[in-house]
Amino acid sequence: MGSCLWILMLVVNPVLSFRRPAEPSVCRVVHEDVDCSGLSLRTVPKRLLASIHLLDLSRNLLQNLTDHELPVLSNVHHLNLQANKIQFIQPGLFQDTSRLEVLDLSRNLLDLYAALKTSVGPLKSVRRLDLSGNGLFTDMSDYFLSDAPALTQLSLDGNSITKISRHTFNGSQALTSIDLHNNVIIEIEEGAFESLTGLSELDLSVNSISCITDFNLVRLRTLNLSKNSLTSFQTVDSELEFELLYLDLRENKILYFPVLPQKNKLMYLDLSRNLLRSVNCSGPLEELENLKASGYLFTDDDKPLCLCANQGHQDLPSLLYLDLSHNQLKAIPSSFFSSMASLESLNISNNCLESFSVDSEASLNSLKTLDISYNNLQNLSFGQNTLAALEVLHLQGNALSTLDSGIFLRLPSIRSLHLQQNLFRICPSLKNQTHDCIRLSSISTLSYLYLSENSLESVPPGAFDGSPLLILDLSLNADVGLGPYSLSGLEPTLAHLSLRGNQLRTLTVDFTSFHKLKSLDLSVNRLTGVSLWSGDCSVESLNLQNNSLVTLASDAVLALQKSLRTLYVGSNPLSCCGNPYLLTLLQQDRLSVPDISAVTCWFTRDSESVEISVSALRAEDCESLDGKVLWISVIVALALGLTLVSVVTLKLCHSQTHGFKRGIKA
Structure with a gap:
């Protein structure tokens, strides 16, 4: 019986092991996904599952790919070989992989294989191929793409390709997405992409592309040419409607507005960080010397190679986003925007604009965000019935001092005004409109107002009345006059207030009625006391850093202790033993004091002033001091009492003596 069982086991065990191979002990297996990444493997584990959907062999030390090394590929859908040291692939290795759709060979040494000038063989089912970071030179990618009929997504970024030839993608005609960023491409042969329909x-x-003169990829939807050496971008003259939606030309050397398709669907255009001098597509010929200095290419007869003929403004009816920031624009005519009826975001910051206006010709009624910050604006005007949808306006960094006082009242949807780093004065709420101040009251949609660094001399009473502000920033206005009613009207809405760096010595505003105020920044002032609440408060974050606070009054601490969650109080000359309420507050677990390491206090020890960290303060430090003060007080009281008794006694005696003498004489 025993011998029969032994024979049966010899027969059954091989069959079971054939039907269910042992899972690799070093790899992690989840269902049909096998993860062998980061194990310093020099060879592929031999005993893999018969049916694998995803095989991850990334971040190992594999050097050669052969049918001996990769015996089980027939069922793999996704093969990740990223970040190995692969320098040889057996030709035809993938020809029987009818299910392989994703092949990642990035960050290997495939330039060594390409130097053999041997095709890797058919990649009949591969849809996504990543060859990035392999040191591939021009034409080397051809050995991987010559027979990849199903390929739709290709990544060749981070290589050393200098030229794209017209034959590069002949074997990969199904491509829909190509990533060639971070190479050294100087030349693109005519016809290189046209066959990829x-x-x-x-x-x-x-x-390092310097010029696009005949862009004709009608079906292309996204084109990124940022961070090249482009001096011009021109579309071929065509009546066809281009599908291009996204065009990124930032960080180039473009002087004039690109020549875009006459019929287009463009939604996103980024021209930031170029050398734009005009929103026209060309400039006067007298600028030839400037063009040469800017790196333009010229023909043998000294004519600019990439300048277009002078044309009018181009229609951009679908454009949603336009970025012209960080250029050299001195003026933009209002008519430039006349065809941009859909524009929602316009950024013209960091240019040289001296004036900017929006009139009825270019109403920009879809515009939601307008950034004209950091220019040299002297004039700004918005016509009636323009900018109906504008919500965010950036005007910071223009040193503007005069505007039509009611300019912001003509923005019916404005939510956020960024007016930092200007020279504005604020009109009183009831003052007639003038040009020497701006009116910031009665703007019923305004929620966010930033007025820091405006050299404000005063904030008149009711300056923001009727404007339901959530955030108000009045910081860095040295010696600004802030009266008890300067913030009146904001009690129902104000949530965040910054008065940082205003050199305030006193603050007379009662914040008790500001029931929604959550954050109050009073840092970098000269406050000696904080008595801002006559009752309960709602403040959760309070910044008192860099002031002149010696004590924090008990009424202030009692008002804060229920709601306060975060307190900054460092860099103040606090008294160690004169702040029992503050010290108790600092010890509460629910209170966060992020600058606790910078919170110090002073007390007198042996006739010397000593500064110590509040966190190092011991109870006996103040108890001993309190004891000394008590004994001194008792001694002084006794001395005063004895002196008083002595004086009274002497007076009584003196009175009796004089009475006795007067009696005898009588």
């Missing part, structure tokens, strides 16, 4: 995304950013 399904191509919709092309990333050529971070290369």
Whole structure:
């Protein structure tokens, strides 16, 4: 019987092991996904599952890919070989992988394989191929793409490709997305992408392309040419409607507005950080010397190679986002925006604009965000019935001092005004409109107002009455006059108030009625006391850093202790033993004091003033001091009492003596 069982086990065990191979002990297996990443493997584990959907062999030390090394590939859908040291692939290795759709070979040494000038063989089912970071030079990618008919997504970023030839993608005609960013591309041969009729995304950013003169990829939807050396971008003259939606031309050397398709669907255009001098597509010929200095290419007869003929403004009816920031624009005519009826975001910051106006010709009624910050604005005007949807306006950094006082009242949807770093004065709420101040009251939609660094001399009573502000920033206005009614009207809405760096010595506002105030910044002032509440308060975050506070009054602490969650109080000359309420507050677990390491206090020890960290203060430090004060007080009281008794006694005796003498004489 025993011998029969032994024979049966010899027969059954091989069958079971054949039907269910042992899972690799070093790899992690979840269902049909096998993760062997980061194990310093030099060879592929031999005993893998027969059916694998995803095989991750990334971040190992594999050098050669052969059918001996990778015996189980017939059922793999996703093969990740990223970050190995692969320098050889057996030709035809993937020809029987009918289910392989994703192949990641990035960050290897495939330039060594490409130097053999041997095709890797058919990649018949691969849809996504990543060859990035392999040191591939021009034409080396051809050995991987020559027979990849199903390929739709290709990444070649981070290589050393200098030229894209017209033959590069001949074997990969199904491509819809190509990533070529971070190479050294100087030249793109005519016809390199035209045969790819399904191509919709092309990333050529971070290369050395100097000029696009005949852009004709009608079906392309996304084109990234940022961080090149472009001096011009011109579309071929065509009546066809281009599908381009996203065009990124930032960080180039473009002087004039690009020539875009006459019929377009463009929604996003980024021209920031160029050398734009005009929103026209060309400039006067007398600028030739400037063009040469800017790196333009010229023909043998000294004509600019990439300048267009002078044309009018181009229609951009679908444009939602336009970024012209960080250029050299001195003026933009209002008519430039006349065709941009859909524009929602316009950024013209960091230019040289001296004036900006929006009139009825370019109403920009869809615009939600307008950034004209950091220019040299002297004039700003918004016509009636323009900018109906504008919600956010950036005007900071213009040193503006005069505006039509009611300019912001003509913005019916404005929510956020950024007016920092100007020279505005604030009109009293009932004052007639003038040009020497701006009216900030009765703007019923305004929620966020930033007025820091405006050299404000005063904030008149009711300056913001009727404007339901949630955030008000009045910081860095040295010696600003802030009266008890300067913030009146904001009691129902104000949640965050900054008065940082105003050199305030006193503050007479009673914040008790500001029931929604959650954050109050009073740092970098000269406050000696904080008595801002006559009752309960709602403040959760209070910043008192860098003031002249010796004590924090008991009424202030009692008002704060229920709601306060975060307190900054460092860099103040606090008294150690004169702040029992404050010290008790600092010890509460629910209170966060982020600058506790900078919170110090002073007390007298042996006739010397000593500064110590509040966290190091011991109870006996103040108890001993209190004891000394008590004994001194008792001694002084006794001395005063004895002196008083002596004086009274002497007076009584003196009176009796004089009475006795007067009696005898009588």
